[in-house]
Amino acid sequence: MHQTEQKSTDANVHPTAFIGEADEAGPHDANSIRAVTIGRPRQELYAFWRDFRNLPRFMENVKSIELLESGRSRWVVAGPGGKDVEWVSVVTEDVPGERIAWRAEAGGDIDHEGWIEFRDAPPRRGTEVRVFISYDPPAGTVGKLVAKVMQREPRVQARRELRRFKQLMETGEVTTSKAPDAAPRA
């Protein structure tokens, strides 16, 4: 349904929240946005994330990130059913202290793109971090369900990684209740 009527929602909210518009909210089939507030300064969080070599410290299923030239990096991630998933990521936007956007290069295992934004939170709260992911679920709807059950679906992964990012930045640790040999990397 095209917007023939003027919307009166004026607030700065992402299309994924609009009723019936999640599908058009991004270039791929599955789109989601997730926000978390972290009690650290915006610049510090941006700088930590922008050095992608830091990301495996809290991204549990990322096996390796190899920095290539010109904002490109090769990612190897544990995928559904224990099979490794690989792609090359390209930074498409980089506004220091504010925003990093990326896109998976054609030819990789998962076609996706996304961005992360850092905004000052209201006083005493630190920084609001928003992550948007747009991707094609592996092998259609059935694949998406399977991936979700296997807890590897990108949207679920992103939610968990944001929690871990917050834990690491605020407490210095990634929270775990597992025995040492099963703990996520910290």
Place this chain on the structure above:
Amino acid sequence: MRALCWHGKGDVRVDTVPDPRIVNPRDAILKVTSTAICGSDLHLYDGYIPGMHSGDVLGHEFMGEVVEVGPGASHALKVGDRVVVPFNIACGNCFPCQSQLYSACDNSNPAEKADASEIAYGYAMTGAFGYSHLTGGYAGGQAEYVRVPYADVGPLKVPDGMADDQVLFLSDIFPTGYMAAENCDIEEGDTVGIWGCGPVGLFAIKSAFLLGAHRVIAIDHYPRRLELAKEAGAEVLNYHEVKVREALSEMTGGRGPDSCIDAVGLEAHGFSPDNVIDEIKTIAKLATDRPHVFREAIMACRKGGTVSVPGVYGGFADKIPIGAFMEKGLTIRTGQTHTHRYMARLLEHVQEGRIDPTFLISHRLPLEEGPEGYRMFKGQQNECTKVVLKPH
């Protein structure tokens, strides 16, 4: 090590399990010297709490001796320190912790465990010891040893010369009763009505007097509990014998208690999230919570008064007298205990002799007899007021 493990409804056993180890820098390992069975443990025992896996180690009220400290906590604790540990886990760094809302810590529930309670409640529950994977799947303290995360924040050092029995209840039930009473905003001349004379209710009675209550009226049906409540200074009502609201009205000259504490909580039906949650394997279709006491507290409380709810609820409730709540202008205050906020202060009350928590202990058993302890605590609620296990 030996540990008390959950294996299903009515099935707890002492098993040999791997010793806990330091995982994160701020961890410590405790040798447990005393640990208690809580009324909430009975919900686990009765199979009402989802997110339990066979083999989970129980226990959230415990204390002991530090045997290992990670580098991130060594500024606060050293090997040999005797500490009592709060039942919920708080990082100390997040906004809630900084605001002393420790039971709302953002970070203590592991990321992969947080989904279930986020779906059920809108926000993930805070981590706690030995209380299902909803609260993070942490091994509990009804064991010989336990891993304590954020050990620079939680554990409270025990002064020399104090016995375990004197301080063990700082881990949960004493702060819980105290916060319940504090939440009543007790003022001069106030009468506090307290439903439930289990451990939390009994500590709430004592705390209410500490905080200046003029009178406390306590309600239960177990004679032994009413006796303890009376010994704590309350005027007692057995709800099998009297019509509670009528009695309260008469006793307060028609006003109603100025504040009412629901120290009963959900009755026997357990947590009942709205949707079946993918990750939770044990949930079937559960009935809604039965909030008899909550309803009665709202109806009995004086206009403009406060209803304080330490009693645990998990899901949804029908027929709440929300009209009475609104038209009488009540305040409802509730939440899991912000244990860390109270422990030092309450330790001082014990040291100064204003409260002796040992009154509550009816049984002391070795850890190996833990299963019998559960059976007793569940089956003999009149005689058995609190079971303390000694793992060493």
